[in-house]
Amino acid sequence: MNLQFFIEKLENSPEFENFKKENPDAFLSSGFFVLDFESNENKSNLDFYNSKTNKMFGFQLDDKVKMLNLEMMQNSQVPTKLNADFELDFKEIEAKISNEMEKQKITNKLQKIIMIFQNYEDKDFVFCTVFLSGFGILKVHFDNKGNITLFEKKTLFDFIKKT
Numbered sequence: 001m002n003l004q005f006f007i008e009k010l011e012n013s014p015e016f017e018n019f020k021k022e023n024p025d026a027f028l029s030s031g032f033f034v035l036d037f038e039s040n041e042n043k044s045n046l047d048f049y050n051s052k053t054n055k056m057f058g059f060q061l062d063d064k065v066k067m068l069n070l071e072m073m074q075n076s077q078v079p080t081k082l083n084a085d086f087e088l089d090f091k092e093i094e095a096k097i098s099n100e101m102e103k104q105k106i107t108n109k110l111q112k113i114i115m116i117f118q119n120y121e122d123k124d125f126v127f128c129t130v131f132l133s134g135f136g137i138l139k140v141h142f143d144n145k146g147n148i149t150l151f152e153k154k155t156l157f158d159f160i161k162k163t
Contacts, residue, residue, distance in 0.1 A: 029079035108132035
């Protein structure tokens, strides 16, 4: 599966057709996906922004399509349009992360990958937070061509130290 699969699933739903009639200026601003390798309870959301009303709308795409009204935070940055021209699917993301872990001799087991598809500085990216066994965390960024642009290993304790 890939981002395009979920976009097509959403576009073919009556909920989205009604949404587009009421919000013709809304555009895709982000995608949020969770691959859970332990519980297999994967999650998928696509978010849309309407600049005319300054409102965010989310769509859960798990069992059925469900629309959510999202609150915009005051003084929050206005979302940019996600082009959604990614060349990778979720299995490729998992494989590239696993390959890079192997190269860096990281032996922890993948437990969960949280992927956020966003446009940043006029470029589409996939920002991943990867949870590993042994309280390991990876921060991995991909560009829209599937190249890893950032790969950092952290532990839960690194975040506790900062707080």
